[in-house]
Amino acid sequence: MSDPSETSPVRILHLEDSRVDHTLVKFALQRGQMHHEITLVDTMSDFQRELATGRHDLVLADYHLPGFTGLDAWAHQKSMAADLPFVILSGAIGEEAAVDAMHLGISDYLLKDNMPRLTHVIERALEVSQTRRAKARADARLAESRQRLAELTEHLQVSIEQERADIAREIHDDIGGSLAAVKLDLALLARRAEDAETRRRLEGSLEMLQHALGASQRIMMNLRPPILDQGLVAAVQWLAAGFERRSNVRVHVRRSSDQLDVPRDVQLVAYRTAQEALTNISKHAPETTGVEIDLSDREGVLTLEVSDNGQGMEDDALMKAKSFGLLGLNERAAKVGGWLDVSSSPRGTSIILSVPLPSDEDGTPSIIDLLDDQSNFV
Incomplete structure (x- = not known):
């Protein structure tokens, strides 16, 4: 088991209007051997100011406070997009209110008469929060990877179509033009040939040449059809x-x-x-x-x-x-x-x-x- 003094302290923002309850919280954390730093606030303005500093790892809030509730504090935290675990610690929260709080996204809740479990509840809330953040980072990286893959796919498609166009143009201009010129020459020779065997061979060559011209046209059309x-x-x-x-x-x-x-x-x-x-x-x-x-x-x-x-x-x-x-x-x-x-x-x-x-x-x-x-x- 590692020495708690060697780990970074858990920085807790404690929203509580009772100094006695605050002392009990510190005592519970000490008994649970949690290396921590705790800041006490008891008004909404102080809570908002401390939350804005970004120095805290977790919020521990009473449910009933003078003029507002722990859920009001949670709503403010959400409005600031502060991604911190939020634990309700109260002596008078009913089961229905606790369920509603969990549905709203509260990390956990604990009754004050069950203070020995405080360290465990905080550790679990921090672990869940870290897991959620890790998943969010992984999802963001996955989304970025998919976007880059989509961009690469689009680039490859453009490149493929460009290559098809280039090859088709070369077939049309170079191979097709050369074959057409040879065909004309062979046709001329076939017409002027006096020997029957020579004429027969030339006509056979013309047929093969016509087949090659047809094949080049078919390949060109498949690559980038002018149609x-x-x-x-x-x-x-x-x-x-x-x-x-x-x-x-x-x-x-x-x-x-x-x-x-x-x-x-x-x-x-x-x-x-x-x-x-x-x-x-x-x-x-x-x-x-x-x-x-x-x-x-x-x-x-x-x-x-x-x-x-x-x-x-x-x-x-x-x-x-x-x-x-x-x-x-x-x-x-x-x-x-x-x-x-x-x-x-x-x-x-x-x-x-x-x-x-x-x-x-x-x-x-x-x-x-x-x-x-x-x-x-x-």
Whole structure:
């Protein structure tokens, strides 16, 4: 057991109008071997002055005082945002008043005829207070960490979209341009070739070159589709048509109108959501025979729902290691003020993106706005 003299004293602000009771408190603390410093005040003004100094660790207050009560003192302490344990010590507090005091946030209460327990009550109040403060600090650090993580996620999304735009531009300008030039030269040579074998080989090379051009266009469109410039409906229909062509799975797109008035950053989030949902279907639901896509901006909310008739997802699918696709979509949705819902059953899976739409533009630059100057591929 450590020597009490080696620890910092507990600084107690004692609100009490009886000098005798104050003496009894000091005696109880001494018998309990609590290293302490105690300051006596008996008026509200003195209490307010002492509390404002910030020198105290705990308030010990009588319940009945001349002209006010211990609860009045507690209310003042709360108004000053002074985070101190507050213990009621009284000889005449009823059970109902004690319960009400605890509901208000009083740390504890003790009857004066039970003074030997005073040290224990104070120690417990201090321990609870320290635990609460530690939790508050941990919660604050956690909130700060989450905020920084959200900011990092946003930065990474912008960086990813910028990198996609840069790569797509290079494919369009460099690879696409070079392949187109080679195609023209080979076509010219094929027309002028007199030898049948040479012509046959040139025509075969032209077919492979056309395949390479198609692949480069497809990759470029996946990286940063210019079709988004034609609107979200056209972009989603293009995605659906490509998926249907590659997978032989029927895709039906329903929309509330042919043109949706949607902010450009929300368009990108919705497009990536549809893209990820279709990718998940091709990877994880090969038994799917039909996909439904609903796109609506009714009631001021953009809603995108992608549903399949596959066998559904496992209950822990979202918690699996490296399962970042849908988690990333959640972050994207949150950044534009929306949310993502995933529901799954043995009859299939639905991914629903919901984003409240602004009544009018606020002029804030979006991710696509930041990329537009460098991503004109048409």
